[in-house]
Every structure is written in C-alpha cells, then in structure tokens.
Amino acid sequence: MTNAKEKSGAKKRVVLLAGDAERRQLIEDHPEAFLVSESLPLRANLSVLENIAVVLQFRTNTYIGEANDTAWKLLTQVGQTGCAEQRDPDLTYEERFVAKLLRAIVLSPPIILIDRPAQLLPDTNYPFFLNRLLLALEGRFEQCWILDYAWNAALYTSRA
Amino acid sequence: MNALHAWLTLVGQGFSEWLDAWVRVSRFAMTALIGMLSPATYNKATRLVVQKQIYFTAWQILPGFCVFAALFSYLIIEIVGITARKYGLYEYALELIVRILVLEILPLMTALFVALRTGAAINTEVALMKIQNELDALQRIGIDPMRLELLPRVVGGTISVLALTAVNIVAALWLTHLAIVDFHPWTLTDGDFTRMIGKVLDIPVLLVLWAKTLAFGFAVTVIPISEGLSTPQKLFHAPISVLRGMVRLFFSLMLIEAAALAMVYV
Structure with missing residues (x-):
C-alpha cells in the first residue's frame, strides 16, 4: 500500500488509510488474513462461546468439549467469561468485538485485520481498549493490523 | 397495442422469474x-x-405430534370401520384404512407439519x-456455510421426516389392529389382519412409500434453504422469502404426492 501509513508495535500495526477504496484494496490483497469487521457478524443463534468453539471444531475436527475449553480459556484470558452464554443481540459493543476477535484468533492465523475499530467500538476509547486486549492475548496471534483512517491518527499518537 | 405489449412483458417476466426460482431449487437440490x-x-x-436439527425437528415434537397423529388415525379408523360395516363392506375396511391412512394421509400430514414448523423456521x-x-x-x-449450516439441516430434516412418518405408521397400524380386531372383532382375525397388511404393503408399494417420504423430507428442507439463499440483502425481503418458500414447498409436496399416487394406482 503506497498511501497507507503504519505505526508499528511488536505484533500490532496500526495501518492508517486515506480512504475506503484503499481499505478495500488492502483487505482484498490479504485473503489469508482473518477479518474482524462490522460487516462480518457473529452467528446469531450461537452463544459467544459456541461462536468461538465452532471455528476450532469445524476447522480442526476437535471434540465439542475440547473446543469449548479452548474458547473458555480465551474468554478467561481477556476477562470476558460473563458473556460466554449470551447471543449477539444481548452483547455490548465491547463484548461483541471480543467475540469476533477471539473467533478470528482461535486458530492463530498469520494476520488478523481489525477493520475500522471506530465502527466496532463506537462508545469506547478504542486505541486504549485494543492495546490492552491485544496485550492480554499476546502469544495467541502472529500479527494484528488495525485498519483505521488517517484522520483518526491523533487517537493513536499517545498510545500506539 | 401498448397495453398488450406491457401485459405480455409482465407475464413473460413473471414466468421467467418462476422458472429461475425452480432452476435455483433444482441446482441446490443437486x-x-x-x-x-x-x-x-x-x-x-x-x-x-x-x-441438533433432528432434536428440534423430530425429538422435541415427538410426544405431542404422535398423540395428535394417533387420535387423528383412530378417528379415521373408526369412521372407515363403522361406515364399511354399515354398508356390509367390513372386509374391505382394513385395506381401505391401510391404503388411505398409512400410505397417503400420514406421510403427507407429517411432511406438512414439519414443513409448517421446521421448513418455515429454516427459511426464515x-x-x-x-x-x-x-x-x-x-x-x-x-x-464452508454449505457444510456447517445448510447440508446438516437437509440431512437432519430428511431423517426427521422419515422417523416421524415411521413412528406414526407403526402407531396407526397398532391402532388399526386395536380398533378392527381387538375392540370390534366382528369378522376379522389376527391372521386376516397380518395377511391384509402383507397384501397391501408389498415390496413395490413400500418402495414407493419410502421414496415418497424421502422426497418429502428432502423437499421440506431444500426448498426453504434455497429460497432463503436467494433472498436479496434487505430486511424487508425476509417475509417475502418465507412466503415464496412455503408456497413453493406446498406445491412440491402435492406434486410428490400426486406422482406417488400415479406410480401405485395408474
């Protein structure tokens, strides 16, 4: 990406984009990446725990108990076990975001793209929240790219 | 002339959409x-x-639906038995009951019930x-959503329709024995009952019965799923999709029933 500006951490990168076309292109260029996005919802008739566990169960043919244990461990790691049995409509923005992130992280993909966090976490100081969350999950993912627009750059200056 | 042209265009579009929908259903079925x-x-x-699909489609409704089917069956058995006796045709009552109730009404009733309950839910x-x-x-x-979400529903739904139909048929045959041989042993014996069941439910008829039930089970899941998949991504299209799916499903069930009747009787 020629226009994208990056603010790098060890495994976390904030990719600041000039506009929507650039964002779409970046996502298209990384089909191997797991995307955490407002446009990719959780399965509405599954609980948070099931939404995370089903990925492991389907992709690695794991027993349901084992997959649920892994999902529970991830939720414990980020301190969100309270929402484990809840379904999408009952979740807060933060809980929904955590569920989407853990669903992407459970298989340790090479890249996780967090698409426009402002849309996913409208009521949260998201640079701080993401920093804390990704620190809690260190060792569970290889790279995490936060795709945000350049006009939000100031939000990351003190915290990135 | 313009009005005729507009009307023909409208009819043509309608036919084309109808045909497209059936092509979509056929493709998804394959x-x-x-x-x-x-x-x-x-x-x-x-x-x-x-x-889970078998649990929600068959196991959850098993007691209630079986009691309903048994009561309904008993009513039909009594009506046919009493009417046949009134006209001196009691020896034909058993064959009539098996042909009407076991071969036609119960499989269709089960399919319609599952279509209304599960088919509508799956479509939505x-x-x-x-x-x-x-x-x-x-x-x-x-x-792969096809493997995780769609195919298991087709498999579970089909097994459920087969299982519910089998349970209802066994219950109906037992009730027939109870009503015709045990409660009102006018002319029929256990031997007559067994012989008649064997005569009516011969191998070709049984094959048609289970092929029809299999087709019912397949239709009650495949048609709603196919219709659901073709819904445009706008929320107000959801009820239209269910409406279309249910109408298409009703006609498909009737078509399967008519084809099975033709195979046995024509």
Missing part, C-alpha cells in the same frame, strides 16, 4: 444431494448440527443469515 452423499461433508461440527433463519451477511462471515473465517 448440490445438496451430492454433499449429503459425500463423506467429506461430515466432521464433528457438522454431525453436531445434524443432531437462512434468509436472515443471508441478509445479515452471516454466511459470508463464516466463509471469511474458513468455514
């Missing part, structure tokens, strides 16, 4: 059939969805999944 028969479809996650769920982009979300995290 894909589902191949998927169902492929061992690669099944893993621990898909088997769990199949189990798949339509909402499509509208809310849940299918793409699954695809994006490496889960």
Whole structure:
C-alpha cells in the first residue's frame, strides 16, 4: 500500500488509510488474513462461546468439549467469561468485538485485520481498549493490523 | 397495442422469474444431494448440527405430534370401520384404512407439519443469515456455510421426516389392529389382519412409500434453504422469502404426492 501509513508495535500495526477504496484494496490483497469487521457478524443463534468453539471444531475436527475449553480459556484470558452464554443481540459493543476477535484468533492465523475499530467500538476509547486486549492475548496471534483512517491518527499518537 | 405489449412483458417476466426460482431449487437440490452423499461433508461440527436439527425437528415434537397423529388415525379408523360395516363392506375396511391412512394421509400430514414448523423456521433463519451477511462471515473465517449450516439441516430434516412418518405408521397400524380386531372383532382375525397388511404393503408399494417420504423430507428442507439463499440483502425481503418458500414447498409436496399416487394406482 503506497498511501497507507503504519505505526508499528511488536505484533500490532496500526495501518492508517486515506480512504475506503484503499481499505478495500488492502483487505482484498490479504485473503489469508482473518477479518474482524462490522460487516462480518457473529452467528446469531450461537452463544459467544459456541461462536468461538465452532471455528476450532469445524476447522480442526476437535471434540465439542475440547473446543469449548479452548474458547473458555480465551474468554478467561481477556476477562470476558460473563458473556460466554449470551447471543449477539444481548452483547455490548465491547463484548461483541471480543467475540469476533477471539473467533478470528482461535486458530492463530498469520494476520488478523481489525477493520475500522471506530465502527466496532463506537462508545469506547478504542486505541486504549485494543492495546490492552491485544496485550492480554499476546502469544495467541502472529500479527494484528488495525485498519483505521488517517484522520483518526491523533487517537493513536499517545498510545500506539 | 401498448397495453398488450406491457401485459405480455409482465407475464413473460413473471414466468421467467418462476422458472429461475425452480432452476435455483433444482441446482441446490443437486448440490445438496451430492454433499449429503459425500463423506467429506461430515466432521464433528457438522454431525453436531445434524443432531441438533433432528432434536428440534423430530425429538422435541415427538410426544405431542404422535398423540395428535394417533387420535387423528383412530378417528379415521373408526369412521372407515363403522361406515364399511354399515354398508356390509367390513372386509374391505382394513385395506381401505391401510391404503388411505398409512400410505397417503400420514406421510403427507407429517411432511406438512414439519414443513409448517421446521421448513418455515429454516427459511426464515437462512434468509436472515443471508441478509445479515452471516454466511459470508463464516466463509471469511474458513468455514464452508454449505457444510456447517445448510447440508446438516437437509440431512437432519430428511431423517426427521422419515422417523416421524415411521413412528406414526407403526402407531396407526397398532391402532388399526386395536380398533378392527381387538375392540370390534366382528369378522376379522389376527391372521386376516397380518395377511391384509402383507397384501397391501408389498415390496413395490413400500418402495414407493419410502421414496415418497424421502422426497418429502428432502423437499421440506431444500426448498426453504434455497429460497432463503436467494433472498436479496434487505430486511424487508425476509417475509417475502418465507412466503415464496412455503408456497413453493406446498406445491412440491402435492406434486410428490400426486406422482406417488400415479406410480401405485395408474
């Protein structure tokens, strides 16, 4: 990406984009990446725990108990076990975001793209929240790219 | 002339849309059939969805639906038995009951019940999944929605219709014995009953019966799913999708029933 500006951490990168076309292109260029996005919802008739566990169960043919244990461990790691049995409509923005992130992280993909966090976490100081969350999950993912627009750059200056 | 042209265009468009919808259903049915028969479809996650589908479609309603089917069957058995006796045709009552109740009414009634309860629910769920982009979300995290969400519903729904029909048929045959031989032993004996059942339910008839039930089971899941998948991604299309799916399903069930009748009697 020629226009994208990056603010790098060890495994976390904030990719600041000039506009929507650039964002779409970046996502298209990384089909191997797991995307955490407002446009990719959780399965509405599954609980948070099931939404995370089903990925492991389907992709690695794991027993349901084992997959649920892994999902529970991830939720414990980020301190969100309270929402484990809840379904999408009952979740807060933060809980929904955590569920989407853990669903992407459970298989340790090479890249996780967090698409426009402002849309996913409208009521949260998201640079701080993401920093804390990704620190809690260190060792569970290889790279995490936060795709945000350049006009939000100031939000990351003190915290990135 | 313009009005005629507009009317013909409208009719043509309607016919084209109707044809497209049936082509979509046929394509999905073929894909589902191949998927169902492929061992690669099944893993621990898909088997769990199949189990859940059987639980919600058959096990959850088993007691209530069987009591209803038994009461309904008993009513038909009594009406046919009493009417036949009134006209001196009691020896034909048993054959009539088996042919009408066991071969025709019970399989169709079970399919219609499952269509109303599960078919409508599946149609709504798949339509909402499509509208809310849940299918793409699954695809994006490496889960094939066809394998995880759609095929298990077809397998579970088909098994459920077969199982519910079998249970209802066994109950109806037992009630027939109870009503015709045990309660009103006017002319028929146990031997007559067994012989008559064997005569009516011969191998070709049984094959048609189970092929028809299998087709019912397949239709009550495939048509709603196919209709749900073709829903445009706008929320107000959800009820339209269910409406279309249910109408298409009703006609398909009637068509299967008519074809089975033609195979046995024509």
